[in-house]
Amino acid sequence: MPALPMPSRLAESVAESGPQRRREWFARLPEIVPALAERWSLTLEAPYQPGGEVSWVAPARTADGRDVVLKAGWRHPDSEHEAAGLRFWGGRGAIEVFDEHVDDTTIASLLERCPGPTLGEVHRDQDTRDRVVARLLTQLWAEPTPDLPFRSLVQMCDAWADEFDERYADEPDALDPGLAKAGMELYRGLPRESCPQLVLVTDLHVGNVLAAEREPWLLIDPKPHVGDPCYDVLQHVLNDDVLADPVARAYRMAELAGLDRERVRLWLFARLVQECVEQPRFRAAVPLIAP
Secondary structure, three states, X not given: OOOOOOOHHHHHHHHHOOOHHHXXXXXXXXXXXXXXXXXXXXXXXXXXXXXXXXXXXXXXXXXXXXXXXXXXXXXXXXXXXXXXXXXXXXXXXXXXXXXXXXXXXEEEEEEEOOOOOEHHHHOOOHHHHHHHHHHHXXXXXXXXXXXXXXXXXXXXXXXXXXXXXXXXXXXXXXXXXXXXXXXXXXXXXXXXXXXXXXXXXOOOOHHHEEEOOOOXXXXXXXXXXXXXXXXXXXXXXXXXXXXXXXXXXXXXXHHHHOOOHHHHHHHHHHHHHHHOOOOHHHHHXXXXXXX
């Protein structure tokens, strides 16, 4: 049997760092992927390159000739509800999921194939990117139904704030202590305030939006939570030129998405603080947007 080709980013990520359990899962991929291909009667192509850090993803064809994508991901908290989110959206603004198989270490999905490329590859101008992202978000936001398994934004923000506190204690010179305190108070407080509680994507950026055929653009790789929609523009802003004028970026996305611009500004300040120990490039932006 020929060796299983690996996405370069996945291989590099596993080699550089990460939990031992992920290394063990990675070592078993040459067994996991063929078993999934047999389970769903798939003919596999080479995996997408460079790929992601926690999953093996490749175009495939079913026995009846349908073009699909096989995604075999390492099971971790962020991956638990991707398929449930895609089922909730039902193809509205996002790719469809046809089937899912879960075991102790792997979450595997059979997904709709989009021709691509990504929004970031197609459009270099920020205005177009902003408009596409805002349009997708407003299409995807919806009231949750009682049966959904998604965690709340409160839970996610509490966990990330706790991680920040631990990292900041080891590197107190990373940020002015007053800004750090204000940022984490907002990061824990904002999701608890009275506001609309909608199903969020939480990881929508230009690399997770693909050109498609049945709609112009479709979301991939969501990490659904339930909470304040003002949070949901942040990942796009962080990934797309936030440093020069973070206030203007916050106001711009708030306007396009129909959100309260001061609330988006507070969220962006808090998120920049949360990121700045691990991502030093954000540190200069924090005082520029501080309330």
